Amino acid sequence: MEKDVPVILVMGACGVGKSTIARGLADRLSARFIEADDFHPADNKALMARGVPLTDDNRWAWLDAIAAEAQARPGLSVLACSALRRVYRDRLRLTCRPMPIIHLAADGDLLKARVAARQDHYMPPSLVQSQLDTLEPPAADELACILPAFDTPDAIVAQATDFITRHLDRALIPAPAKD
Template sequence: MSARRIVVMGVSGCGKSTVGARLADRLGLPFVEGDALHPAENVEQMRNGFALDDDMRWPWLDRISHTIQQHAEGAVVSCSALKRTYRQRLSMANAVFFLHIEVAREILLERMSSRRHFMPASLLDSQLATLEPLAPDEFGATLDGTANLPLLLSSAENALTLGTPEMGPVGW
């Protein structure tokens, strides 16, 4: 069996951490909270209401990629992975399957306003503007983040089993 490397992606408030942690538990894999790998400067930048630029994101993405590599048996990681170039960076040394959790803006705003997190709701529109949904040739699947959690987890497991039409099943 090959290593299972999964990145649960999407904008802030979509449920990456919740889905990622529960999926990791169901698959018997470690869960890595991507936000915990942000340098302190990035967290402070976002906390102060300023979006990160690519130069600030690259070291963070490299940390996540390195962390994925360290888990020889595989892992589930939460990471916004908003752009295709970011996903390519995460996949450079790993075969990574991306699960994009998609949620409408209004629901995201509601979720973000009811939680404590360094990412303010004022940055949501910049994330949505940056987001490049998974392309058909990328190894991954898009899931409805408004589904209840058991259904969302079942959809994620089905996507992992089926893989993508272009690349086939994930292989485990």
């Protein structure tokens, strides 16, 4: 059996700033950053580029590839991944444990504006609503913190760092870097 690996999940719909916040949190905690978008197969990216929402069947191999990447190297990782449904987070938890969650939340108008402003990204603004419709916020039994995505990245990273250092076993993370 594979060994569990600690992963901090930064989740939410497209445009909430997952990558920015996860990178900042990884830097602050001296952890490895994993960008889930890098593991989408070309077929998934092509579907999304055409405005077609992914199905569960499109996501299983993608989630398994992300977990394998986390498993590949020891130590704490911070993962930027939509992980919109509980079953997706549960799939990651098969090997990514503990997995505290930073859930970034924002309204559809802000997310559509952010996605529309992106350059060279496959995700069109038309998919924002389908992501919000699919989103299952973390349940009470998931160790999660919900943060507003409209705050500054520095403020969000600071709040996320505080949550993580209060809730993740200190043996798993180094002391946060000083600003």
